Each structure stands twice: as structure tokens, then as C-alpha cells.
Amino acid sequence: MEPYRIKVVEPLALTTPQQRQEALRRVSYNLFDLRADEVTIDLLSDSGTGALSAAQLAAGMAGDESYAGSRSFYRFHETVSDLTGYAHILPVHQGRAAERVLFSSLLSPGSTVLSNTHFDTTRANVELAGCTARDLPCPQAADLDSDQPFKGDIDLDALRDALETATPGSPVAAVVMTVTNNGGGGQPVSMENLRRTAELCRLHRVPLILDAARFAENAWLVTRREPGYQDRTPRQVAEEAFRLADGCVMSAKKDGIVHIGGFIGLNDTELAQKCERLLIATEGFSTYGGLAGRDLDMLAQGLTEVTEPGYLAERADIAAHLAQRIRAVGVDIVEPAGLHALYLNAGRLLPHVPPHRYPGHALACRLYLDGGIRSAELGSLYLGEEDEDGNPVKSAPYELVRLALPRRVYTRSHYDHVARTLEHIAKNADSVHGYRVVDQSPILRHFSIKLAPAD
Numbered sequence: 001m002e003p004y005r006i007k008v009v010e011p012l013a014l015t016t017p018q019q020r021q022e023a024l025r026r027v028s029y030n031l032f033d034l035r036a037d038e039v040t041i042d043l044l045s046d047s048g049t050g051a052l053s054a055a056q057l058a059a060g061m062a063g064d065e066s067y068a069g070s071r072s073f074y075r076f077h078e079t080v081s082d083l084t085g086y087a088h089i090l091p092v093h094q095g096r097a098a099e100r101v102l103f104s105s106l107l108s109p110g111s112t113v114l115s116n117t118h119f120d121t122t123r124a125n126v127e128l129a130g131c132t133a134r135d136l137p138c139p140q141a142a143d144l145d146s147d148q149p150f151k152g153d154i155d156l157d158a159l160r161d162a163l164e165t166a167t168p169g170s171p172v173a174a175v176v177m178t179v180t181n182n183g184g185g186g187q188p189v190s191m192e193n194l195r196r197t198a199e200l201c202r203l204h205r206v207p208l209i210l211d212a213a214r215f216a217e218n219a220w221l222v223t224r225r226e227p228g229y230q231d232r233t234p235r236q237v238a239e240e241a242f243r244l245a246d247g248c249v250m251s252a253k254k255d256g257i258v259h260i261g262g263f264i265g266l267n268d269t270e271l272a273q274k275c276e277r278l279l280i281a282t283e284g285f286s287t288y289g290g291l292a293g294r295d296l297d298m299l300a301q302g303l304t305e306v307t308e309p310g311y312l313a314e315r316a317d318i319a320a321h322l323a324q325r326i327r328a329v330g331v332d333i334v335e336p337a338g339l340h341a342l343y344l345n346a347g348r349l350l351p352h353v354p355p356h357r358y359p360g361h362a363l364a365c366r367l368y369l370d371g372g373i374r375s376a377e378l379g380s381l382y383l384g385e386e387d388e389d390g391n392p393v394k395s396a397p398y399e400l401v402r403l404a405l406p407r408r409v410y411t412r413s414h415y416d417h418v419a420r421t422l423e424h425i426a427k428n429a430d431s432v433h434g435y436r437v438v439d440q441s442p443i444l445r446h447f448s449i450k451l452a453p454a455d
């Protein structure tokens, strides 16, 4: 059962099928453009969407809003230093700000960054620094159905090869390990893989940076799945993981359980000073980095709650509950189920919808129309390309739909509603039709795309 009881509630937005039809038509079938109060169960993102605890709100009330050197900063600093062990901690307003500040300070144009999988903003910030972002997921990641426990691992052979063949003219400037691997189905990274990555990085004098957005969820899965870690607490695993790396970027909107916030952690003093100068110019003074004092306090409290075994056990359990119900209605998900999201295999459910008619988007629209559920397409709409005449140029390797699970927000009966809606769709899968693009922007097209039902 949930290890908390509910003190503050918010009504769900209940709508009729006709209202949802009209809303979807109005936004040209782009779910990002819906008003949130047209959505009943919002599984678009687990980022910044969690519920605060009473202790977090109380910590926020004790926030110190001094411009510089606030008590809140020192509380935040002590919590993050204890957890991560890094010598320098800089607050930022969210993960992509950490990426921008760190990469602008660390990377020189023409170099390469390697990763198990770059999250899209991470890739964008590497590219904005004039560098190449290269993904090296382990081969097991390609099998969506297998039960392999650590499909978030980096491919160590490919990493060794890339580090050994790098030249002074085309150097590897950093390795980023994303835990858990959001771009790779939310799969965890093993400590063994992280340790061996750290050894290779040290050998080649390349900094290893943890993209720690879901560090606690990764640590929980390590305690469940990795031999030798069963007797460790998630907090102990997390502490070890941070200390294997040279620094981190953190979107605290995930495992900080706050609505806004993040930080950079670094051991390299010179690099930290460079980051601090940029931070002051673009985010805010180094003791607040774009956040209010109350945000820093709520974040510090969230970071202590997020590694509690009871909290993580329940989060894993509720995800397993939904996964089980979805499998039972005959819809495949990326296996094994993780914690922050479940990824539906829309391509397999809707084989009659070709990639350039976007089966993932078709399923996402149907989830909204039938159940008021908002999800995110992660298939050819997100990763594919078309030419100016609408002919497909590139499609995605898989047609997925991500159901992100906000922290402490929805109960099992909400998720049962999702499973029942999916059951109905699966039984009538033949009736689900595809979509065609009407208008799109050249970059990050999924945010602003306009579509229409395909004939």
C-alpha cells in the first residue's frame, strides 16, 4: 500500500468523449497543446509533476530568501554534498540549465561526448556547444521483450574502442552516464557497468559525468537486481554511484521530488569556477542559481525522502501493478518494467498503421479520446523525418508510447482506469487509424506539430 495518506486533494478534470473530440481537433491532434484541465490522467511526464510531502512544504516555509548566502543554500549544499561527495555544488533551475552551464564550460567545439543514451536536451546542449553526441547503448537494449536486468548499461567494448581511437584533433571530451536510461526505455545501469566505465574514463583521462535525474530509482533497481547489492540500502548504492563519477548534472524535478530545481556537482575546482562564472551571468548568483530559497529547502528535503526504501518499494510496486494489468489485456511493454514510466509497444499493437502514419501517436490520441489519458509518443513522430512533400525519410526503430508515472500523485484505481481503457483499445485495435502531418517545425517537431487523421 502507499506509505502515505492524503492530506490535500485536487479534483480530476472529468470530460465527455465529445469534449475530448473537440479539444483534440482544436489542437490539431497535438497532445502538448491541450489545456491540462482537459486531461483526466496526465501521464505526459514524471518531471516536476510529483506531489510534495508535508515535510517539504514545511521546509519551504522555513526558506530564507536572502539574495546571497541564505540558510536555505547551506542546508541544500550540506544535503547534496553528503549524498554525492562532490567538492563543488552549484544550484540551477532545472536539468537542462545544468547541461548548458557544464557543457559550455567543459567542451571545445569539434569534440565528442559518449553516453549510454543522451536524453534529448542533453544531446541538444552537447550539439549547441559545437560537439557530437554519440550513443553507445549495450546490445541487450535492442531487445524490447527480454528480461535482462540492466539494459541501460553502456556498451563497454564500443566505449573502449571509441576512447582508444580518439585523436587529438577529434577528442572525447566526456562520458555521460544516464541513470536510469530515460531515452532507452527507463532501464537501469548496473554498478558493475558504471565501475568499469569509470575505470576506462580514468585510464583515458576523460571525465565521467552522471546524468543523475533518476539516481534513486536506479539505486533501487540495483538493490533488487544486481548480485552483491541485496543488503545495501538505496542510499548507500546512490552514494557509491555518485563517487564513481567525476561530477553530475541533476534535474531535481525527478528524484528531487520538486516542481523545479537541479544542480551541478563537480570535483574539478577549475572547471567548477568556470561553471560558477557562467552560472552567475546566466542563471543567478551561485548560492541560488535561479531558484528561490524555499525551492532549495524543498529540494534538500525531497532528496532525503527519495531514497527511503518504503517510498521506492511502493513506486516500484505501483509500476509493476500497472505493467501486470497492461500485459493482461494483451498490450506489450518494454521489459522489464522500471519505475518512472512504462513504454507501450504501439507498433506491435497496431501493425496496420505504418510508421509514417504514426502508430504511437495514434495510440496516444486514442488513449486521450477514450479515457482522457495523456501520454507521450516516442516513435517516428519524435525521431523520424519526412521531406517537404510528406514522404518518409527516416522512421524510428520502435513505435512506443510512454506512460510516465508522476511521483505520489495517482493511486492504483487511477492506473486501473488506464488499463481498462487500454483493454478496450486493444479489443478494437483495427479501428485505430493513423495520422498525417499537416505542419511541422524543423527542430523538436513533436512539440508544435499539427496533424490530421489519415484517410
Ligand SMILES: Cc1ncc(COP(=O)(O)O)c(C=O)c1O
Residues within 6 Å of the ligand: 047, 094, 095, 096, 097, 119, 121, 122, 178, 182, 211, 213, 251, 252, 253, 262
Ligand atoms: C535523463 C534526463 N536528463 C535531463 C533531463 C532534463 O531535465 P529538465 O527537464 O529538468 O531540464 C531530463 C528531463 O526529462 C531527463 O529525463
